[in-house]
Amino acid sequence: MPHKLSEIISWPEQREKAKTYFDSYGWPDNRNEAWKYTSLAHLKEGKFTASSDSAPIDSAQVIDSAAQLEGFYVEISGSAVQLPPQDALPNGISITDITADDNARAAAFTHLADNHLLPALSAMHQTSAIAIDIEKTDSAAPLPAVILNLTGSNKEGACYPFVIVRVHKGAEARIAEIHSSHAGLSCPLMVYEVADDAKLQHIRLQAEASYTTHLGLNQMQMGKNSQINSFAISMGGALSRLETHSLFLGSDAELAQSAIYLGRDRQHHDITSFVAHEIRDCASRQLIRGVLDDKARGVFQGKVRVAPDAQKTDGQQMSRALLLSRDAEADAKPELEIFADDVVCSHGATVGELDENLMFYLKSRGIAEEDARNMLIDAFLVDTLDEIEDPDFAAFMTSQINRWSLARR
Amino acid sequence: MNLLEIKNLHASIGDTKILHGINLTINRGEVHAIMGPNGSGKSTLSYVLSGRDGYEVTDGEILLDGESVLEMEADERARAGMFLAFQYPVELPGVTGMSFLRAAVNARRREAGQDEVDQLEFVKLVRAAAADLGVDNEMLKRAVNVGFSGGEKKRYEILQMSLLKPSLAVLDETDSGLDVDALKIVSDGVNAQRGGDCGMLVITHYQRLLSHIVPDFVHILAGGRIIKSGDKSLALEVEENGYAGLVDAA
Numbered sequence A: 001m002p003h004k005l006s007e008i009i010s011w012p013e014q015r016e017k018a019k020t021y022f023d024s025y026g027w028p029d030n031r032n033e034a035w036k037y038t039s040l041a042h043l044k045e046g047k048f049t050a051s052s053d054s055a056p057i058d059s060a061q062v063i064d065s066a067a068q069l070e071g072f073y074v075e076i077s078g079s080a081v082q083l084p085p086q087d088a089l090p091n092g093i094s095i096t097d098i099t100a101d102d103n104a105r106a107a108a109f110t111h112l113a114d115n116h117l118l119p120a121l122s123a124m125h126q127t128s129a130i131a132i133d134i135e136k137t138d139s140a141a142p143l144p145a146v147i148l149n150l151t152g153s154n155k156e157g158a159c160y161p162f163v164i165v166r167v168h169k170g171a172e173a174r175i176a177e178i179h180s181s182h183a184g185l186s187c188p189l190m191v192y193e194v195a196d197d198a199k200l201q202h203i204r205l206q207a208e209a210s211y212t213t214h215l216g217l218n219q220m221q222m223g224k225n226s227q228i229n230s231f232a233i234s235m236g237g238a239l240s241r242l243e244t245h246s247l248f249l250g251s252d253a254e255l256a257q258s259a260i261y262l263g264r265d266r267q268h269h270d271i272t273s274f275v276a277h278e279i280r281d282c283a284s285r286q287l288i289r290g291v292l293d294d295k296a297r298g299v300f301q302g303k304v305r306v307a308p309d310a311q312k313t314d315g316q317q318m319s320r321a322l323l324l325s326r327d328a329e330a331d332a333k334p335e336l337e338i339f340a341d342d343v344v345c346s347h348g349a350t351v352g353e354l355d356e357n358l359m360f361y362l363k364s365r366g367i368a369e370e371d372a373r374n375m376l377i378d379a380f381l382v383d384t385l386d387e388i389e390d391p392d393f394a395a396f397m398t399s400q401i402n403r404w405s406l407a408r409r
Numbered sequence B: 001m002n003l004l005e006i007k008n009l010h011a012s013i014g015d016t017k018i019l020h021g022i023n024l025t026i027n028r029g030e031v032h033a034i035m036g037p038n039g040s041g042k043s044t045l046s047y048v049l050s051g052r053d054g055y056e057v058t059d060g061e062i063l064l065d066g067e068s069v070l071e072m073e074a075d076e077r078a079r080a081g082m083f084l085a086f087q088y089p090v091e092l093p094g095v096t097g098m099s100f101l102r103a104a105v106n107a108r109r110r111e112a113g114q115d116e117v118d119q120l121e122f123v124k125l126v127r128a129a130a131a132d133l134g135v136d137n138e139m140l141k142r143a144v145n146v147g148f149s150g151g152e153k154k155r156y157e158i159l160q161m162s163l164l165k166p167s168l169a170v171l172d173e174t175d176s177g178l179d180v181d182a183l184k185i186v187s188d189g190v191n192a193q194r195g196g197d198c199g200m201l202v203i204t205h206y207q208r209l210l211s212h213i214v215p216d217f218v219h220i221l222a223g224g225r226i227i228k229s230g231d232k233s234l235a236l237e238v239e240e241n242g243y244a245g246l247v248d249a250a
């Protein structure tokens, strides 16, 4: 996954490049190394039209639980966006619709990967574009901005929302992304620019409709001495891939990035992450957990690249998948590319079933099979959930997992 | 009616036959000790009684309160009153002590048609029981058995027993790993359960435990069979002479 550190290309040029790329490569299938475990061959047949539906769907449960999150709501529904009025926002936060602002869109694309499917799709089809700016203020950390993608659509509909979040120098931001569209294809692209000394707390929930193909990209760009605490859950959709591209652009930055995927029926969840340590003295810690029931399939691909100059890099990555059924399957492809010699990096990946010894211990105490399983599943996820720093975000994500567990029973 | 009746019990793990026809009857209030060489099948018997998957009963019968338990899952047997204190208690990372204990106690109470325990009441109850067994509050806050010492794990097993109040308790080498003082504390905990309704099967290698928990009967298990039964003097005999003579005679 190459990325560039180049100057801005104009938006029309950007789109032209994207089209050229897509025309020659099209939808990838298993023959493409980066898509070895997640084929998009089914999209070759699909005739998606960008959804212009402006009636948000009523994903009642998701919206109900999102309402637990006190904050400023940015609602996206196809090409319609609903922003909080500027005068309702506290000092230091501004939220702007940049759908018609080619320069802003072009600027936001500066660090995105070239020759890559997800940015190309976004450049070609963006249905909406929003910029969120958070400046440093004297007051306490503000309420979170909650980005809700609620595109109400049908299986033939597609949505390509784009959001750039700029956390300016020294600022602190809390952002929640909730993807709960009813589109056949949902391709959200989020760029987080976290400037020097800034801090971002971030959660992302993918709870799309049961037939949705979700192809999301979260790009994290980190300035000197910045911090990101990020946590994602993928639990909806028929097939979903979340790519995270994290770039360190200044030294002494810290990234804590965890993800959980929860699959059942024939769901397919893919988490593909790329962490680029270009600069020295940065740290990344990634915990990935997957729980797969029925015939669900999970994929984790994690590449950590440490450039020759990135001395004293601390890069940790651990993925574990738990299979609850014989027909479930998990693949993991961790990759370390280390070109510096003075670094501490580790990675590991395991796939396993519930431990019979632990199950027997619980059952021998009178705890019924299903309850015992759920206790062990919760236990499997809990240390990852502990990674979430913000207590409101932690409570919200925990409630989502509980909702999944309850539905599984 | 007998509390537990084991009749001609044969059991295998996979293709390996381990138990070869065990007969044993335990009445309410009785303590039976089982001694026997390593690998003789003591833990296997405890697992077969408690319904562990993979332990297949190929012949014979196990009756608890006159009812066969062979078709019951491990959790059903536990709710029916069986309890096993493990020789090697397992660690449950991510499962906090209080929630585990509450789940277990509530499962038993629901079965008995009782309301679930009140949270605050329960915390008090557990603290009191824990204090009696020298289990400190810090341990209750941690994940079950994680980072506990060998002896702490054994105390924790007995704590569970005292909260669950089983009608039949099988203690598999609860004494091993305990220091002298802990042995006394744990034995007191066990003796507190004794009498009335609870019958016990105490597996041990050492006469020392049996001087604290004085058994009504002692059985010697060797090669998957009970080769000799007697009173507490049999334990002393084993301590003096080992198993060799007994095994040869059988």
Ligand SMILES: Nc1ncnc2c1ncn2[C@@H]1O[C@H](COP(=O)(O)OP(=O)(O)OP(=O)(O)O)[C@@H](O)[C@H]1O
Pocket: B013, B014, B016, B018, B036, B037, B038, B039, B040, B041, B042, B043, B044, B045, B087
């Ligand atoms: N999973 C298994 N598969 C095959 N054989 C087993 C298995 N578990 C135990 N055994 C065998 O069964 C026999 C009895 O083992 P068990 O653990 O019941 O002995 P024990 O009397 O409890 O010994 P100890 O005093 O060492 O605790 C041993 O020969 C052991 O090797």
Ligand SMILES: [Mg+2]
Pocket: B042, B043, B044, B087, B172
């Ligand atoms: Mg044993």
